[in-house]
Amino acid sequence: MSSASLELQGAIVSHLLATPALTSLVGENIFDMAPPEAKPPYVVMGDFDEHRADVTCVGSRVIYATLHAWSNYGGGFAEVKKVAEAVADALHDAPLQLPTNRLISLHHRQTRTFRDLDGIHSHAVIELAAYVDKL
Numbered sequence: 164m165s166s167a168s169l170e171l172q173g174a175i176v177s178h179l180l181a182t183p184a185l186t187s188l189v190g191e192n193i194f195d196m197a198p199p200e201a202k203p204p205y206v207v208m209g210d211f212d213e214h215r216a217d218v219t220c221v222g223s224r225v226i227y228a229t230l231h232a233w234s235n236y237g238g239g240f241a242e243v244k245k246v247a248e249a250v251a252d253a254l255h256d257a258p259l260q261l262p263t264n265r266l267i268s269l270h271h272r273q274t275r276t277f278r279d280l281d282g283i284h285s286h287a288v289i290e291l292a293a294y295v296d297k298l
Contacts, residue, residue, distance in 0.1 A: 167224045167264045167295045168211040174259040174266070175228065179206065185249040188242070195235075203284065204234040204246050210217075222297035227272075232287040233279075240276055240285050247274045247287035254291055267294040 174194070179185055179193050185206070192205035209229035216223045230250055236242035255271040272290045279286050 165262070165263050166213075167297070168213045168226050168235065169230075170227065170261040170264055170291055171266070172176070172208055172211060172261070173262055175230075175254060176208070178257055178259055179250065179253055182253040185246070188246050188249055191265055196277065204232065204236070204242055206246065206250060207231045209288070210268060216227065216294070219239050219267055222266075224293075224295045225296075226293040226295060228291040228293060230289045230291070232289065234285045243285035243287045244276055247276065247289050248288050261295065263298055265296045265298055269293045 176193055180191060189206060191203050192201060194201065194205060194207050196206050196265065197205055207230070209231050212227040214225045216225045232243050232246040232250060234243035251271040251274055254269055257269055259266050259269060272288050272289055272292050276285065276287045283286050
């Protein structure tokens with residue numbers, strides 16, 4: 164048996180890497196942790212907050228997942244917003260398969276877009292909520 168949030172993270176990465184609308188923008192630049200040499204645009208896994216939500220006879224979890232999109236496109240927010248939208252579209256209601264858990268639902272909750280303090284990068288924070296039952 165594995166951590167529900169770890170299984171969800173793996174399924175999210177696999178699904179995003181198999182999504183042409185996203186890979187046409189970032190290639191295979193979807194990371195758990197971006198390497199120092201990574202060139203934007205790219206997507207990075209953020210926090211995964213796992214909350215117990217058991218119901219009668221079923222071990223359940225609510226997992227709040229955060230992903231980050233980064234861009235250094237000189238024309239403003241256009242690129243990072245396209246990447247963030249591709250991530251949200253790919254994952255909202257996605258029927259992901261987990262090895263030892265069952266994904267009940269996965270929903271895009273919100274996206275925030277802003278300029279990084281360095282004045283060069285644009286950053287989007289994509290927030291998801293997943294409901295998962297133990298098998």
